[in-house]
Amino acid sequence: MTPVQILFIVVAAMTLGAALMVVSSRNLVHSALWLIVSLFGVAVFFALLQAGFLAVVQVVIYIGAIAILFIFVVMLTRKIAQDSGPRFNENWVWAIVVAVVVFAALVWILMGWQGWSTQLAPLGPAADPLRELGIALVSPNAYVLPFELASVLLLAALIGAVMVAWERK
Amino acid sequence: MIPLSWYLVFSAALFSIGLYGVLARKNAVAILMGIELMLNAVNINLVAFWRYRTPQMIGGQAFAVIVFAVAAAEVAVGLALIISVYRRRDSVAADEIDLMKW
Amino acid sequence: MFDPINSIANWLSALLASWGLSTGLVIFIMSLISIVVIAVFVLLLDIFLVWVERKVVARFQDRLGPNRLGPFGLIQPIADVIKLLIKEDITPDGADRVVYNLAPVIALATVLLLWAVIPFAPTFLGAGLNVGVLYIVAIGAISTLGIIMAGWASNNKFALLGAFRTVAQVVSYEVPMVIILLIPVILARSMDLQQIVQAQNVWFVVLAPVAAMIFLITSIAEIGRAPFDLIEAESEIVAGFHIEYTGMKFGLFYAGELLHALTVGALVATLFLGGWRGPLLWISPLFGVLWLFMKAFFLYWVIMWIKYSLPRIRIDHMLSFNWKFLTPLALTLLIVSAIMDKILGRPGTAIYTIGMLVTNLIVICITLIILNKYAHIERQRVGETRPVASPDQAGVSMPRQNSSPVSTIH
Numbered sequence: 182m183t184p185v186q187i188l189f190i191v192v193a194a195m196t197l198g199a200a201l202m203v204v205s206s207r208n209l210v211h212s213a214l215w216l217i218v219s220l221f222g223v224a225v226f227f228a229l230l231q232a233g234f235l236a237v238v239q240v241v242i243y244i245g246a247i248a249i250l251f252i253f254v255v256m257l258t259r260k261i262a263q264d265s266g267p268r269f270n271e272n273w274v275w276a277i278v279v280a281v282v283v284f285a286a287l288v289w290i291l292m293g294w295q296g297w298s299t300q301l302a303p304l305g306p307a308a309d310p311l312r313e314l315g316i317a318l319v320s321p322n323a324y325v326l327p328f329e330l331a332s333v334l335l336l337a338a339l340i341g342a343v344m345v346a347w348e349r350k
Numbered sequence: 351m352i353p354l355s356w357y358l359v360f361s362a363a364l365f366s367i368g369l370y371g372v373l374a375r376k377n378a379v380a381i382l383m384g385i386e387l388m389l390n391a392v393n394i395n396l397v398a399f400w401r402y403r404t405p406q407m408i409g410g411q412a413f414a415v416i417v418f419a420v421a422a423a424e425v426a427v428g429l430a431l432i433i434s435v436y437r438r439r440d441s442v443a444a445d446e447i448d449l450m451k452w
Numbered sequence: 453m454f455d456p457i458n459s460i461a462n463w464l465s466a467l468l469a470s471w472g473l474s475t476g477l478v479i480f481i482m483s484l485i486s487i488v489v490i491a492v493f494v495l496l497l498d499i500f501l502v503w504v505e506r507k508v509v510a511r512f513q514d515r516l517g518p519n520r521l522g523p524f525g526l527i528q529p530i531a532d533v534i535k536l537l538i539k540e541d542i543t544p545d546g547a548d549r550v551v552y553n554l555a556p557v558i559a560l561a562t563v564l565l566l567w568a569v570i571p572f573a574p575t576f577l578g579a580g581l582n583v584g585v586l587y588i589v590a591i592g593a594i595s596t597l598g599i600i601m602a603g604w605a606s607n608n609k610f611a612l613l614g615a616f617r618t619v620a621q622v623v624s625y626e627v628p629m630v631i632i633l634l635i636p637v638i639l640a641r642s643m644d645l646q647q648i649v650q651a652q653n654v655w656f657v658v659l660a661p662v663a664a665m666i667f668l669i670t671s672i673a674e675i676g677r678a679p680f681d682l683i684e685a686e687s688e689i690v691a692g693f694h695i696e697y698t699g700m701k702f703g704l705f706y707a708g709e710l711l712h713a714l715t716v717g718a719l720v721a722t723l724f725l726g727g728w729r730g731p732l733l734w735i736s737p738l739f740g741v742l743w744l745f746m747k748a749f750f751l752y753w754v755i756m757w758i759k760y761s762l763p764r765i766r767i768d769h770m771l772s773f774n775w776k777f778l779t780p781l782a783l784t785l786l787i788v789s790a791i792m793d794k795i796l797g798r799p800g801t802a803i804y805t806i807g808m809l810v811t812n813l814i815v816i817c818i819t820l821i822i823l824n825k826y827a828h829i830e831r832q833r834v835g836e837t838r839p840v841a842s843p844d845q846a847g848v849s850m851p852r853q854n855s856s857p858v859s860t861i862h
Binding site for chain 1 (some may be wrong): 421442
Binding site (some may be wrong): 252253 | 463476479548551583592593596597604612616619623643651
């Protein structure tokens with residue numbers, strides 16, 4: 182067991198445990214805080230996969246904005262005397278069945294793929310994923326069009342969210 | 351070292367947990383949290399495939415960046431909708447919001 | 453070159469390797485030791501900051517400050533710490549225990565995490581991240597989490613209200629801060645803080661003074677110090693999100709706030725004032741540490757100067773200042789800086805320096821002209837200033853009112 186493997190198993194256990202607490206916690210603010218733990222675990226995985234930029238962007242966007250938005254909305258949509266109610270609807274048994282079946286199907290299909298046990302090839306000394314990503318996102322024969330469309334999408338979402346949640350007196 | 355299979359199993363597990371959260375929870379905000387977990391699992395998958403199979407093509411990371419932007423936009427609009435519904439119906443339980451009008 | 457820290461580090465790793473440990477484990481242990489060293493150094497500095505704060509505020513207010521305990525009152529912070537430690541540890545009724553106890557820890561931890569990327573000297577820094585600037589933004593984003601946890605877990609409406617206001621302020625002021633952080637990145641061609649310091653043959657405060665000013669203003673708003681300290685205004689909202697915290701938990705919040713101010717000083721020094729650059733570096737890298745902390749303490753003094761000179765800003769003024777002034781100015785500055793960077797050629801030449809400086813001055817002039825015009829319009833809308841009480845106006849202003857004040861009193 183190399184140290185990286187131990188690190189992987191520890192972080193994976195933490196992330197999956199936190200995800201389980203997210204979907205089964207009684208208190209919604211606790212759910213949001215467990216969501217933050219699991220998002221942080223995902224950021225650690227990005228760093229392990231040598232996508233350092235994505236790890237930091239994950240922290241900024243997910244934990245710094247989306248999770249805080251969740252906490253705010255949870256606080257704003259609580260009924261006065263209710264901190265917890267029935268958490269699950271009446272289909273929860275079928276939900277467990279579907280989730281387990283989906284997991285088993287995904288793993289079984291991927292096990293038959295020839296790239297299942299690809300090992301990690303070193304990136305090479307001259308590889309600079311950060312610089313390549315920056316160039317790719319603004320280069321006309323790479324990904325500038327999805328990038329600009331994503332910014333238009335964010336503008337539309339910004340205007341839409343403000344208009345939907347506007348309090349009309 | 352860590353083979354690709356570990357990352358794929360992990361992201362499949364995270365996806366399934368998010369799927370369970372979406373299907374089984376009553377509160378609309380909790381359903382959105384399940385969707386966030388699923389989007390994160392997809393991101394891990396994308397970046398793991400990029401790193402292990404085609405590290406010279408930066409498309410994997412670019413795709414993951416676009417997924418970040420789309421997830422942020424979707425959460426913003428979804429939570430705004432939930433707040434708006436809460437103001438009208440005074441409830442965010444997903445099975446109580448089952449009438450089209452009034 | 454007298455380089456004690458690297459010599460000790462090399463000797464220690466050679467010692468650990470000679471004990472038969474694998475290289476991975478040696479690196480792990482050395483990283484742990486360096487984390488402990490940096491954290492202890494910064495926290496000891498934090499205790500010193502309590503003394504600096506009280507002495508400097510006293511001098512600004514024309515009094516002496518603590519001078520009873522020890523020479524010049526230097527033992528005073530230790531007395532403060534002992535007082536906080538022996539206070540009763542109260543958890544309010546109905547509060548969420550785990551979140552309540554975790555919030556001050558997160559508040560202080562997020563400030564300590566920032567010291568991991570600040571380069572102390574050419575040869576030592578915590579972690580040479582190639583996304584250092586983005587890491588700073590990420591840690592700033594996490595710090596709002598500690599505030600929300602504190603406000604919500606206190607089971608107190610004032611705390612929750614204070615937490616909401618704080619998050620509104622911090623998240624709003626992150627927007628111009630992130631935009632302005634791109635300007636040193638453009639000038640240095642890298643997000644690594646060590647590279648930014650290495651690229652500052654001419655300090656970036658000369659190349660981009662408006663950016664330095666905006667970064668300082670938004671950072672002061674981020675850490676919640678005056679004039680942006682509505683979040684802990686004693687006269688308005690009793691203490692904001694840390695009302696229910698006593699004893700050492702409050703001590704953690706307070707120490708975290710002071711340390712955050714020093715960290716902001718160190719960040720501005722690194723990004724704009726040249727970091728560890730200074731004379732005498734060829735003798736020893738330790739002089740780099742000295743120059744960095746001199747600049748950081750100078751900026752901390754400037755932050756305190758602003759705090760104890762200006763009154764508090766109202767929350768709607770604060771938000772409109774951010775969204776209507778700072779964000780458009782930051783965006784304009786970024787676009788203009790990027791364009792001028794492409795036009796002027798390589799950094800390091802004289803024409804680059806003078807060109808960027810002149811560009812910034814033009815931006816300031818245009819901004820001031822626009823502000824002046826709006827102030828003129830506003831003044832005309834409100835009307836000319838009228839003296840309320842003056843002897844020759846006493847008879848003139850009476851007929852304008854419906855009934856004289858004298859007749860309504862009795």
